[in-house]
Amino acid sequence: MIADILLEVVLPIFVLIGFGVIMQYAFKLDLYTLAKINFYYITPAAVFMSMYESEMSPQLLGTVSLFYFLYILILYGISSLIAWRKKYSRGMKAAFTNSLILDNSGNYGLPVNALAFKGDPLAGSVQALIMSFQSLLTFTYGVISIQGAKSNGLYKQAFIGFLKMPVPYALVLGLLLHALALPLPVFISQPLVYAHQSMVAIALLTLGAQIIKYPLRLNRLDVYLSVLLRLLVAPAVGITIVLLLDMKGIAAQALIIASGMPVGVNSSILAEEYQNEPDFAAQTVLISTILNIITITALISLAQYIA
Structure with missing residues (x-):
């Protein structure tokens, strides 16, 4: 089973990431444009289609929301305790917490889910919902934690950043049209389908191009922690949490796998944007993504056994 997961799910992902690395070395890709294409078209289209074609009941929607709330709350508590014990500065505490709670559920998590579950609509809907929650968290707590609650215009800036995110609108619109059972005209649905189908390749190529921006250094113990x-x-x-909520089946497996994503690129982008421990943030992204080859393989196998 593990060999099948490695060959059919994990290795294809890292082959695509590797192509992104090679293309970045060879052609110096425009990462800004790639990121914009992913953020404003590919990912919202994938989220919309996942919600529109969703098989998620209102009860499951509430359960997934509860899972995510408890999950982030516990991780925040763990990171705060460690930051207190290690006497981190305020800036380092923010960077450390972001590295734990802001994971790569978008341009890594969505492709992993698509390959692991072979495009199952329910699994895709669960992952899309988690990714949407992550986006909200990034542009609220992620920004606030780095800027500091007393910075001038902070809350206004965070709110404006939230309103500019296309993913929440795609999520709500997809759920609304699904609930109303409204058919989409072909001239709208087909471009969305094309974008959704391209998501795995484009997102992982972009990730590969992004992560080699960061030089690999192996001398920071805080990174390993x-x-x-x-x-x-x-x-x-x-x-x-899945066991406590007594969840079973595809949805439970999807949540277990979603909890094992590497550190999100957004944590490094925020650190660079506000010059708050950018080296630490970059190293956590790079090293966790590399080591995830091992951990995500084991987690996919374990999820099938548990749920």
């Missing part, structure tokens, strides 16, 4: 929490403790928390 963050990666350990992200790749091992976070999935353990996710599994525990």
